[in-house]
Amino acid sequence: MMIAPAFRRVALAAAATFVLAAGSLSSGAAAQGWRGWNIHTPEHPNGRGMDHFADTVARTSEGRLALRTFHNGQLGQQDEAIQQIRLGTIDFASFNLNSFTNVAPAAGVVALPFLFRDNAHSRLAIDGVAGQEVARDLEQAGLVALAWYDSGVRNLYSVRPVHSLSDMQGLRVRVQNSNLWLETMRALGATAVSAPLSAVIQRFQSNAIDAAENNWVSYHTVGHFEGARFMTMTQHSAVPEVLAVSRTRWNRLPEADRALLRAAAVESATLQRDLMDRQEAASRDHVIANGITVIEPTDRAAWIAAMDPVYARFAGTPRLQGLVESIRALR
Structure with missing residues (x-):
């Protein structure tokens, strides 16, 4: 091997x-x-x-x-x-x-x-x-x-406002190094940029990325809110x-x-x-008090619909489809 x-x-x-x-x-x-x-x-x-x-x-x-x-x-x-x-x-x-x-x-x-x-x-x-x-x-x-x-729950934060799915077109978004997130950003019309967490601030400062996604704790404690002042409440992940x-x-x-x-x-x-x-x-209270802008997306259903090819690729087998269905059915 x-x-x-x-x-x-x-x-x-x-x-x-x-x-x-x-x-x-x-x-x-x-x-x-x-x-x-x-x-x-x-x-x-x-x-x-x-x-x-x-x-x-x-x-x-x-x-x-x-x-x-x-x-x-x-x-x-x-x-x-x-x-x-x-x-x-x-x-x-x-x-x-x-x-x-x-x-x-x-x-x-x-x-x-x-x-x-x-x-x-x-x-x-x-x-x-x-x-x-x-x-x-x-x-x-x-x-x-x-x-x-x-x-925690992950949201998108960026250097300019993202109100709708159309605002994602061409946006350079830092993601973790996984095929899932590379495909997710492609489905949203963005360009995925894989980079370690420690490099995100420098990437914002050098204009190498336009956005990243993470929870409120990382956005605050790692200092990303200083480089990306707009938080769009996509609530796309709670992994x-x-x-x-x-x-x-x-x-x-x-x-x-x-x-x-x-x-x-x-x-x-x-x-x-x-x-x-x-x-x-x-x-969340800290970064809002420090002047970041919180945005509610206007077309959440469109974001979800854009995920169809991602689900087809990463949950395409009967076993994984069944797992998705069992999770969605939980109350």
């Missing part, structure tokens, strides 16, 4: 880091030191949730399992971190399910634009049958889902996030430790969701 050069470079670099870290442990030190990846700050709901997860595991395992979260993407960009957790050189992480649409078909379904009515609908789905389907696909991709975090463990690490654990990790993860998800709800409200 051929391995892509980029994947090979990540694998070799990660393996070298792992060997050096392992070599620094004395023979008497605990061999259960785990490394966790988080793209956000320690203060972000994800960061606080992951730190709570690590602290709970340390306490309930009486120190046998020592987990450390590396925040702010210290262990690499998101694509690199996904490759590393699949290899087993990163042990745990939180990722938005948007990131797995290319390798986990059910993740592509819950990432579909305009699928969820609101955040409560998203949580109801991921805590039920949708979560079971996504977890199954993720495990085949090398990750074990422990709990579901929340990422859950997963707190996951590398399947390589998981397969070496006794059942008692697996249960311990699952319980700690679920507890951390309860905290993370509460913090996200609070931070979403606070971030």
Whole structure:
């Protein structure tokens, strides 16, 4: 089997880091030191949730399992971190399910634009049958889902007003690196620009993009509201996030430790969701107080209708069509 050069470079670099870290442990030190990846700050709901997860595991395992979260993407960009957790050189992480649409078909379904009515609908789905389907696909991709975090509702923000679908024509929109979002922007008439979250501010400043999409928390805390002063309430996505463990690490654990990790993860998800709800409200209030313009789209039905080819491509099998229907039927 051929391995892509980029994947090979990540694998070799990660393996070298792992060997050096392992070599620094004395023979008497605990061999259960785990490394966790988080793209956000320690203060972000994800960061606080992951730190709570690590602290709970340390306490309930009486120190046998020592987990450390590396925040702010210290262990690499998101694509690199996904490759590393699949290899087993990163042990745990939180990722938005948007990131797995290319390798986990059910993740592509819950990432579909305009699928969820609101955040409560998203949580109801991921805590039920949708979560079971996504977890199954993720495990085949090398990750074990422990709990579901929340990422808020995503909207479009831009350097000029976007009132209707026609305003999307030719707009250069930063999106995550996934085929789903490249196709979504194409269906809306925009040009998708794939870029890491850390590069978005610079892209706005250099006039390389006209818009991006994210939740209120990221729009505020990463400073995107300073470069994009118009927020269009598309509410196009409420994609859950997963707190996951590398399947390589998981397969070496006794059942008692697996249960311990699952319980700690679920507890951390309860905290993370509460913090996200609070931070979403606070971030929205902050940016509005700082003068950003909030726009309600005038033709939401047209945006939804434009998604037909996206659904046909990413939920075209009987299994995925059934999952879409079951999610829509939830009340």
